[in-house]
Amino acid sequence: MKYKLLGILVPFALMISFLSMPAKAGDGEWGLAVGLKAITGDLDTSGSEHEFDTVTGKATPEVNTATKSASAELGAIFVEFAGRNGVLGFSTGFEYIPGAASLGTSARTDTDLSGGSEGGASATYTAKAEVEDVITFYIEPTLYFGNFGLYPKAGVTTLDLNTLETISSGTDSSTYPNKTMYGGVLGAGIKWQHDSGFLVKLEHTETNFKPYDETSTTGNKNRIKAELDYSATSLAIGWQF
Numbered sequence: 001m002k003y004k005l006l007g008i009l010v011p012f013a014l015m016i017s018f019l020s021m022p023a024k025a026g027d028g029e030w031g032l033a034v035g036l037k038a039i040t041g042d043l044d045t046s047g048s049e050h051e052f053d054t055v056t057g058k059a060t061p062e063v064n065t066a067t068k069s070a071s072a073e074l075g076a077i078f079v080e081f082a083g084r085n086g087v088l089g090f091s092t093g094f095e096y097i098p099g100a101a102s103l104g105t106s107a108r109t110d111t112d113l114s115g116g117s118e119g120g121a122s123a124t125y126t127a128k129a130e131v132e133d134v135i136t137f138y139i140e141p142t143l144y145f146g147n148f149g150l151y152p153k154a155g156v157t158t159l160d161l162n163t164l165e166t167i168s169s170g171t172d173s174s175t176y177p178n179k180t181m182y183g184g185v186l187g188a189g190i191k192w193q194h195d196s197g198f199l200v201k202l203e204h205t206e207t208n209f210k211p212y213d214e215t216s217t218t219g220n221k222n223r224i225k226a227e228l229d230y231s232a233t234s235l236a237i238g239w240q241f
Contacts, residue, residue, distance in 0.1 A: 030083030031082065031197075032080070032081060032082075032240070033078075033079070033199065034079050035201075035236050035238020036075065036076070036077055036078075036237060037076040037077070037078060037236040038075060038234065039072075039075070039232050040074075040234075041074070041232030041233070042069055042071050043070045043072060044067075044068075044228070044229045045067065045068045045228050049222055049224045074099070075098075077098075078095035080140075082240055084144055088141075088144070089141070089144055089149055089151075091139070091140040091142065094135060095135070100131065129161060129162060131181075132162065133158075134158075135157065136156070137155050138155030139154055142191070148190065149190065150188075152186075153185065153186070153187040155185040156183070156185065157182070157183045157185050157230075158180060160179075161181050161212065163178055176214050177214055179212060181209045181210065182210050183228070183230070184208055185206070186205065186206055187203055187205030190202055193240065197241065198237075198239055199237070199238050199239065199240055202235055204233045204234075205231075206229070207229065207231075207232070211226060212224070212226040
């Protein structure tokens with residue numbers, strides 16, 4: 001995947017470098033910047049499932065916990081309004097990651113208690129999820145040293161979390177709803193911008209999402225709580241009009 005992303009970015013960089021030559025993006029000028037990003041990151045998830053008794057409707061002592069990490073190499077597009085006045089600059093915009101990324105799969109085997117402790121059949125429960133349609137809105141106040149700029153980054157990320165679990169067997173079963181997640185973004189980066197408008201950005205960000213906390217819509221109404229964190233480093237190239 002990494003080589004495919006680089007294969008997209010390199011010809012794009014060459015194309016932009018030629019197209020941007022007639023343009024100007026110097027001091028005191030503001031405009032629209034567009035480009036592509038190659039992102040490598042880690043999705044870290046941790047969670048717990050609290051089981052409920054179907055007869056009493058109360059929580060049982062059993063709590064299942066798990067942690068999972070998955071690496072993902074992704075491509076994104078970004079659009080931002082950017083400019084500078086002397087050594088001070090400012091950018092605000094959004095980026096979009098198309099496609100979906102898996103959060104990994106975890107499984108456990110339990111005894112189906114619907115038939116009592118004797119003769120109960122065992123069943124394997126698989127927890128799996130994926131994220132898609134990742135959109136980040138951000139701001140980047142920038143301090144310039146010539147054509148180089150240093151910036152902190154802050155913003156908000158939204159994504160769709162799709163649950164792909166296989167955990168329905170007898171009375172010990174659950175189905176959890178898909179959900180749109182929101183997370184806060186903090187990071188920092190460095191950019192280089194040619195007088196023509198051609199720009200390169202290298203940055204690192206950390207995103208912490210609001211916990212997923214839902215009750216099963218089926219079966220014995222189990223409740224799941226999960227934390228999702230995303231750490232990413234990206235290389236972006238673009239052109240400011």
